[in-house]
Amino acid sequence: MKTLSENSCFGGMQGVYSHASEACKCDMTFGLFLPAEAADGPVPVLWFLSGLTCTHENAMVKAGAQCWAAEQGIALVFPDTSPRGADVPDDEAYDLGQGAGFYIDATEAPWDRHFKMWTYVAEELPKLLGDNFPLDMARQSITGHSMGGHGALTMAMALKGRFRSVSAFAPICHPTNSDWGRKQFAAYWGDEAQWGPHDATMLMQGMGFDGPVLIDTGTDDQFGDLLGTEHLAEAMAKRRQEGHIRLQKSYDHSYFFVASFMEDHVAFHAEALYR
């Protein structure tokens, strides 16, 4: 593991690290914020999964999360959204290939060699973090934005018992029913019959989540039709899932929206992590 940068930040440390990833077969970069409390022992962890086109950096510099994580004594992990590099396949479209890993393991060429973001975020990176930093991996929660909201919701439900709470900002809620989802699943997984159960609405209809859920989406989200919020809302209400779905008046899909509600999300997770 290589330290790319470490900056003092809200009494703690915002680091950026890279490492050779076995899952993605390339170097991967991630951001990690450690609050001051990490000097005295392991702290709980909140994952932030980012959206299409993002690297580890966008949320790290734009979401204003460190302020609230420092207040709560919680670490923040900012993974990248895909494998990267000259050897890694890409596509001209912003929503396929590099920057668009969709938090799934591809099985179709040319993506199947590197695009293993599920394994990377669910297995490889947690192990690396637990082995190298003062993190209490028994206390984890997860959030994300857009494609990263899809990632957060599907991981929270599929990895039963891993996360104490899940939240999302403008998540892609029903990818098998949206152009943000069908296109990528077809490319990474091929025929629809082979698609994995990586759809938050379908997982909510099935197993649900054993903990609280918080969803914020703007009423003026320019990608609102692609998100399918109504499907997740229906599924949550139907199974009486513990949670809040909030439609925030006049907010859009930007990081200005994410930053505006970050305090609420970190406080929501802190309650679950310190319960």
Added chain:
Amino acid sequence: MKTLSENSCFGGMQGVYSHASEACKCDMTFGLFLPAEAADGPVPVLWFLSGLTCTHENAMVKAGAQCWAAEQGIALVFPDTSPRGADVPDDEAYDLGQGAGFYIDATEAPWDRHFKMWTYVAEELPKLLGDNFPLDMARQSITGHSMGGHGALTMAMALKGRFRSVSAFAPICHPTNSDWGRKQFAAYWGDEAQWGPHDATMLMQGMGFDGPVLIDTGTDDQFGDLLGTEHLAEAMAKRRQEGHIRLQKSYDHSYFFVASFMEDHVAFHAEALYR
């Protein structure tokens, strides 16, 4: 004036606008955050002047200032740091030409046609803002980062009575005595005998500031030797200038540092603006 974007943000609106600048003879872009209170009438204004290489955007997305400005009901202005465009002269170095206006009016070719950032920030932009937005121009304060801290301090002192309070993050304090200053003043103004009184330490030795001053600089600032904090500290102490100079342990020059102390700065200005 053209609206480039408007995003809901912390209950208010983060806008980006461009206009043909008379002072700079090119189109100029600025960011303006209006808190919710602006819907009911004019609100006080806090200027944020940015540092070398920055546009209007860096502080707007990285400093986390909107959160605290919304809490205090204060507008934020984020001007660009120089004229821009294919017709505007530039230099290969990051610290001269576009992105490095230094908040002064150039008199030397090739800079003298466009590089009029003093006039732009001190005269043209305030007039445009006052004419077009619900801003109470009788209640203004100013802050900035690095080169923008130099701009904030020199404007606060030179424009007597304009600003109720001034603060700065890692400001260039004594540019006539630093490679961040001498190089640019020589290029924009020519012979040293012609240099204007745009040096915070010299202005502090002279007129000082009629109001409170807050300076934050990191003890691990990688550009610490270029900032000359000791000269401003000496000048402030000598004239018994009302103010705080804080050396923040282990912080560097980055926006992680700026964001970490933004709450303090906005609260400091709010106290002066609502006095």
